Amino acid sequence: xxxxxxxxxxxxxxxxxxxxxxxxxxxxxxxxxxxxxxxxxxxxxxxxxxxxxxxxxxxxxxxxxxxxxxxxxxxxxxxxxxxxxxxxxxxxxxxxxxxxxxxxxxxxxxxxxxxxxxxxxxxxxxxxxxxxxxxxxxxxxxxx
Numbered sequence: 001x002x003x004x005x006x007x008x009x010x011x012x013x014x015x016x017x018x019x020x021x022x023x024x025x026x027x028x029x030x031x032x033x034x035x036x037x038x039x040x041x042x043x044x045x046x047x048x049x050x051x052x053x054x055x056x057x058x059x060x061x062x063x064x065x066x067x068x069x070x071x072x073x074x075x076x077x078x079x080x081x082x083x084x085x086x087x088x089x090x091x092x093x094x095x096x097x098x099x100x101x102x103x104x105x106x107x108x109x110x111x112x113x114x115x116x117x118x119x120x121x122x123x124x125x126x127x128x129x130x131x132x133x134x135x136x137x138x139x140x141x142x143x144x
Contacts, residue, residue: 088142
């Protein structure tokens with residue numbers, strides 16, 4: 001006996017929408033140690049919100065730093081998608097010297113990232129040179 005499947009236009013549209021990411025929710029389940037051994041050196045940070053829409057979707061949850069090889073500052077941010085849908089955003093890191101002057105780099109283009117619903121991810125960056133003593137991270141709405 002052969003099984004019969006009836007495919008209707010609404011079924012096709014729903015399937016295509018899910019394949020294309022329209023209207024589908026994706027979230028991420030996480031497993032991590034209940035008592036982590038690693039101790040991050042947390043960094044207090046100030047947040048200036050100019051795009052409330054982006055702030056409601058993707059937010060920096062934690063920042064930490066260390067001085068790595070060659071005395072270069074290394075930073076790590078934990079960013080979280082606060083929604084249940086996939087979110088794309090971009091970020092740019094600006095580095096400053098000991099006098100607070102920006103260090104001009106040949107390329108300072110934004111880097112694109114995508115997070116699944118509720119996903120938390122790390123962004124790690126190393127200072128471009130030993131003069132870099134401070135930084136600023138800019139989160140940008142994804143270009144459409």
